[in-house]
Amino acid sequence: MTTAPSEPTDPTGPAPGDPGARTLESFGYAQELRRSLRLPDLVVYGLVMMLPIAPFTIFGAVFNESRGMVALTYLIGLVAMAFTALSYREMSRAFPIAGSVYSYAGRGINDKAGFLAGWAILLDYLLVPTLLYVMSAAALHALRPEVPQWCWIVMFVVVNTVINYLGIETTARLNRLFLLAELVALAVFVGFGAAAVARGENGARFSFDPLVNADLLTPGLIFGALSVAVLSFLGFDGISTLSEEVAGGDRRLVGRATLLALCLVAGLFVVQTWIAALLVPGRTEFTGDEATNSAFYDIAWIAGGGWLKNMTAVSAALATGVANSLVAQAATSRLLFSMARDRKLPAFLAHVHPTRRTPERALLFVAAISLVLGLSFTGQVSLLSSLVNFGALFAFLLLHLAVFVHFTLRHRSTRWHLHVAAPALGLVIIGSVLWNADTRAKTGGLAWLAAGVLVLVFYRLSGRGTDLNLED
Template sequence: MTTRSEPAGSPASGSGSDPGEATLESFGYSQELRRSLRLPDLVVYGLVIMLPIAPFTIFGAVFNESKGMVALTYLIGLVAMLFTALSYREMSRAFPIAGSVYSYAGRGINDKVGFLAGWAILLDYLLVPTLLYVMSAAALNALMPEVPQWSWVVMFVVVNTAINLLGIESTARLNRLFLLGELVVLALFVGFGAAAVARGENGARFSLDPLVNPDLLTPGLIFGALSIAVLSFLGFDAISTLSEEVKDGDRRLVGRATLVALCVVAALFVLQTWIAALLVPGRTEFTGDDATNSAFYDIAWIAGGGWLKQTTAVAAALATGIANSLVAQAATSRLLFSMARDRKLPAFLAYVHPVRRTPERAILFVAALSLALGLFFTGQISLLSQLVNFGALFAFLMLHVAVFVHFRLRNRSPRWHLHVVAPAAGLLITGSVLWNADADAKTGGLAWLGIGVLVLLFYRLSGRGTDLALED
């Protein structure tokens, strides 16, 4: 087995008495990050990064694409993403280490594919914090136009970086508080919304039209809805970046948390969008950008008045700018740490603070990059979204291939439903969405992959290699 020397500034390896530490040592690593996360922490982390109130901000766009069947859109998205979640579960159990799809593809297929998968997901992870800051700044600017958007970006970056530097326990505690706040606001909307439907506000009545309207349902509409729904769930994969911080190194927790978080958030998506769609009966689209962007908040006004509209708008902005960005920065820093530890990125990113046991320099790097890009891309939400989506979807493709290669081809697994059928379905769905992605997204994404190929060639020609240690 190939082993590595520890990065400069890393704490020495322990005795290996801890099961998680022994597992890491079998892959050629020493335990550096603090193991303190349990199943509830991982589930909360996944819920926060997927944002239970995410439909607030994109309800109008999804409504238009689905002809009002928004709840159906999220049900389709859940089915589509379950296949990818199953692949993450299987690989997280086989390789319980930080790095997400970078580690899984590298060990499941080979080191070169792993590097390209990691490079692709980097496009997603590096830009997600920036995208969230820009989205939140735009939302708050609509409420307080006298405050420049760049100042919100600076504030969010500083706050999130300080919290992440304190350690993963601080992040986990704040995740619970943020999630509680989001669920309170969501409960207010659902409660007042259901009451408004019961009273017949705006002609509303309880029906299953937001779930399925046979008169409007077509294969083309289902595919269009699927494309949007899949992208709405992006982020659940970030749970796997915390594999080396799981209490006692339990291999099952990451995969279990991924599936639980995905199903819970899907149920919340369906519930809130069903109520919202009921309050605009007979409508199949919102006309104009302004009406589309403010659709959910206008419906909140129908449900509870101006205070509920303001509450949902502020909650969406803060949840995006702080709660969601906080966990996105944490996940990105762990991916950078993992790749730097394997010498695929500059070694300084692999430094772990000896007391707080956090990848300090990776956190600061993500903060600096997010600040620079956030100031540059202020107001350009569409372009950032397209690039983020390409990186995630391409990485998902590599994940599904890795499951098949590692379990079926290499280890002759008899579990065809998990190691052949599920990854094949996930590959087909993800590939279809990626194929039909925006042209600019594909151009930018392919350019990013081209740079990754050049970096890979540099490593090979310079003799640095891209080998990864496999478990004995």
Template sequence: MTTAGPNPAPSGASPGSAAPPAAESAEGTLKAFGYDQELKRSLSLADLVIYGLVFMVPIAPFTIFGVVFNGSKGMVALTYVIGLVAMLFTALSYREMSRAFPIAGSVYAYAGRGINDKVGFLAGWAILLDYLLVPTLLYVMSAAALNSLLPAVPQWAWVIVFVLVNTVINFLGIESTARLNRLFLFAELVVLALFVGFGLAAVAQGKNGAHFSFDPLLKPGLLTPGLIFGALSIAVLSFLGFDGISTLSEEVRDTGRKIVGRATVVALCLVAVLFVVQTWVAALLVPGTTEFAGDDATNSAFYDIAQIAGGHWLKVTVAVAAALATGIANSLVAQAATSRLLFSMARDRKLPAFLAHIHPTRKTPERAILFVAVISLVLGLFFTGQIDVLSSLVNFGALFSFLLLHVAVFVHFKLRNRSTRWGLHILAPAIGFVIIGSVLWNADSRAKIGGICWLVLGALVLLFYRRSGRGTDLKLED
């Protein structure tokens, strides 16, 4: 195995400076940034798109339909259209930075090299809050869903099973993860097709008074600026996960300069179409409804609608699919993304060096994978049944790091390299910054308090590095 730390930067390069010119090979490109090729390059564009789709969960509206429906007064499909438009600006920023810096680490690497190493550390530290807690949240949500179907099995038991299954799969290598992603995506799309098919048939038959209309997309009399902003806040959070594609930059078959960015945008658009179709059909089956009353009715809204569409069997099928998609499929890719972020930060000596270890045969960051598993298991057992507390903390890190990503695009392309592409390098990141900033500003108070405490801790770690003489420079000598 090669050394975990980066090699000296090429002559004339400075830490955080502009990206080096494209190399003839993937390995050459990575060496130009000061790293050795350690992870296995085997992923295609299709693999990355599937990975992103699984991360965002094509059937995610199943679990939160009632909440989104209430917040949008029935215009739930419009909510996801607004979310797509909003998140496209962030996806474009990811695309531009992934082309400039085709290395693992996601926003940590982009902010670190696009702005400076200290901002990069804070960006990486911020999104760690999201990445470390996301698998835990997914396990707890799935355990709660399956417990409602099989009450004899305690929730903590489901958490243990999910952690073990996903850890073994990720240990086997990124190709195993990619193969399972295809299987999970196929299963989710089959269930989704069943719901849409039976749902459209139910609408055509007029079940529950249903009829075809564009009300789920637009009800002019109810549309207000406040409702649009509220829908925007909900929708933006529904799309979190597409950013995980960038953590696999060093595992694509070529340099990743174009594939990663292209996959990010494609996956975001595809999942948005699926979100809009399924929520439009579901909303048609509850005509005249603008709110589900009570927590039970809100949480089970989609499953109850599935029963209207196809009967009890479809309700159970949809509920089980949602639980497994979250507990295994989504958690699997979340664990993979988190381990790559830990690997990247440890490789730069921002985190303990043992996390940068790569298995000599499977070419996976095995210790980082195991670390994520242990954290998820401990937190999952501790927070079992406390979905609300976890969800309030998860989103802060991602949103804060997105802000730094947009700043990095402007600094790297416009200020440092004098880009004349105003649309992509000035206007898009500016709009993205405003959208994400507004959502973050209006986030749950617990999320802001917990997130700020996490950032303060990160600042103290950064100060410790500087005071101990270790520094945070991305260019470290072996």
């Protein structure tokens, strides 16, 4: 790989098509992946990655943590993630390359920070497909107990791998269909739910209690609920892994798509959880794991009966096991491809199919890992969720730090609101969520980071290093 040229004076750089706009080749990489994605494709990808009906599966847990103020929790989650989305936007414009936070921290701070950021986000990316398969298998097993959960896991892994292997265009087309199906299911629930509230089903009435209940609201309560709800927002960062597949190389599209997808999905989260919470007035928690896990589906039964309960359960299972995990596998394979291309992971993962222009070996590797972990952690949704959160949030901390170092310290940017205030607030919010995270998440996450440090030391001692060949 050739050494990348020095950074331009303007850290954000000119727009594509302007003289001096940075290309992928200017970073020392050849264009290998197919450039075919436009703004709608990226937004749809982000929406599917975050899953518009994600609250279906974790509504009970967030309800318990927030004492019924689920909608407020998602509004705060939007604010929290908005600062992170802004940091992604700024770094994606400065460095329009695959690798997400790994590339941004590596070039924004230094190669060691980049490696640790990539290692941390790997915990998220490698486990997300597994988590989604396990969640879907559990939901379908409840409907068809005669089918073992491992059968569903194997089926989902095979289907998603084949689709991703066919190419990014196939994935993008199916994403639109999946998103449409999820939005239809969501619209049906909201419609019947609102009608049930209007009729006064279960004593329901329209109010703002799910948004704020001053008698119960405390900072600790909100951050505790946010540590669970943030799982629904994870995925918008996956848009940045497609930077090298944007049509025309327009680096502004990734940032725009990230913010747009985040705002759209947050609006959907707030509406559906507000309606659901209205149908259980006066309640502040669900008792027992079974009641908590099936809370949203039981509320759907109140709104429309057994058919609506079954529809929401099946929709959540298929959206999670196919649609969401499909894009999660695609994002993970791009991260592995980017790190392997920089010799931070085995070189065979950097291979690109000559015709389909997809990182085929990385895709197959993710499929194998998901299959092994899925069969090993069947039914352990809570543990997997906790570990996924830690990896993503720690990487977000390094992302915010990278924005400050790259733009403010290195390039003396005067855009204080974007390059000082926004990352600082992002650091505080993400740090608070991590502090209030599940003990198992912190223990497992720190163990994973310790392993990453050992790998980093090994690279240095063996002479391989972690140098990204950066110059400023």
